[in-house]
Amino acid sequence: MxxxxxxxxxxxxxxxxxxxxxxxxxxxxxxxxxxxxxxxxxxxxxxxxRVGPPVARPTAVLCIGQNYAAHAAETGSAPPTDPIVFLKHPNTVIGPHDTVTRPAGCDTLDWEVELAVVIGRRTHRLAQRSDAADAIAGYTIANDLSDRRRQMEVSGGQWSKGKIAPGFCPVGPSLVPADEIDPSDLRIASWVNGEPRQDSTTADMIFDVAALIVDLSQYVALEAGDLILTGTPQGVALSGRFPYLQPGDVVETHIDRLGSQRQVIEAAVAAPSRSAIS
Structure with missing residues (x-):
């Protein structure tokens, strides 16, 4: 559409x-x-x-950690001096209003509203910031959902085990072409059950969009349709200021000029016991 x-x-x-x-x-x-x-x-x-994700079947979902200084501080970390990179599986991507299933055994489900960059052409080893603009097809919203216990305790410092459950990356609703958006100062916010959680601006990013694309392109050949999640501001449950998400909770995210998302959290369906299987 x-x-x-x-x-x-x-x-x-x-x-x-x-x-x-x-x-x-x-x-x-x-x-x-x-x-x-x-x-x-x-x-x-x-x-x-149904509103699906605005980009179908991305080859990769590359994520940047602790890219807002206040968010790094609320996690007890110093601001990074180089972008922190982790990956989400492409099958984490769902529509912006789809229901999110909290995995069985997860009691530390957290939200993270993020500006997402959609790559428009193969991009590798860019020499300078001015080259980054030609690599961008457009922008959208992502919610980088996380199981914090699995991220912090069983991922060996790599985070991904807490980031890659199916449905852990609602994306959309819109893909706004790059020449229609200045990503440098957009309001970015989230709510849980109508209560404010995050409220910041992309101007607070430590590494801006151009810097991230140049840096990533030194290590990976970005492909058209790939997503880059550029980090989240302060105001997540990991801070200890808010409870983690429970079944029935409603998460809403918003970025100016890109629109809004809304997800309902549901419990995982319990697997049948062996005795119940005929």
């Missing part, structure tokens, strides 16, 4: 999915052109449709 004002338009005449291949082939420019020509059908009744 493409949005113009309050109207939604069907992208299916151009592509089945907004994925890396379509983005690398100039899909966003083609969508703009089709909109201007009136070649995309208006979606008359979008209210019944």
């Amino acid at each position: 493409a949005r113009v004002g309050g109207d939604l338009f069907d992208l299916s005449p151009l592509t089945r999915d907004v994925d890396g291949r379509w983005l690398a082939a100039g899909g966003l420019a083609a969508a703009r052109d089709a909109l201007q020509r009136g070649a995309l059908p208006l979606i008359e009744d979008p209210g019944h449709l």
